[in-house]
Amino acid sequence: MSTCLGLLWKCSDLIFTVAGTSAGVGFAIPSSTVLRIIPQLIQSGKVVRAGLNIEIAPDLIASQLNVRKGALVLQVPANSLAAKAGLHPTTRGLAGNIVLGDIIAAVNGKPVRNKAELVKVLDEYNVGDEVILKIQRGSETLEVPIKLEETSS
Incomplete structure (x- = not known):
């Protein structure tokens, strides 16, 4: 899904590709992780673990x-x-x-x-x-x- 970068809070996977096609290396982030780290990124600009x-x-x-x-x-x-x-x-x-x-x-x-x-x-x-x-x-x-x-x- 190429719109994942702009809509991080609505998307939990991403495909990295050099050619711009839907072939490449896929990345997945559990939605529970996204929900936990987005407030940290907004507040401090970094993720604290x-x-x-x-x-x-x-x-x-x-x-x-x-x-x-x-x-x-x-x-x-x-x-x-x-x-x-x-x-x-x-x-x-x-x-x-x-x-x-x-x-x-x-x-x-x-x-x-x-x-x-x-x-x-x-x-x-x-x-x-x-x-x-x-x-x-x-x-x-x-x-x-x-x-x-x-x-x-």
Whole structure:
């Protein structure tokens, strides 16, 4: 639909094409996402997303490290809300072996199977909301309360 650009609030898909035909790469935006971000764009000119501001392992790397369910925490910035909440990053042991960090298995009881699902679940919340992360740390399962902050990704 070529009129999507001008009518963003009424359209939830778009086809990008160089030739101007209806053949190309299609993009779809859920209407619930459009309804949530349009007021932000109008008010501030940008979209503000809530997140943990940590680095999560790409699914392929997590799979190679035998993480089958959940989102593997790679890095936790010092002095971040995630660090203050006690999240553990993936590190190297004394012998150079990889020591897995926390694996986020659920957010407020909603299961998380991978990085994409974590992003999708967190997208339902606002900056400043507090959520309970269910994490796997070694053989332990823990619940960690954490406040969401503005994220760039």
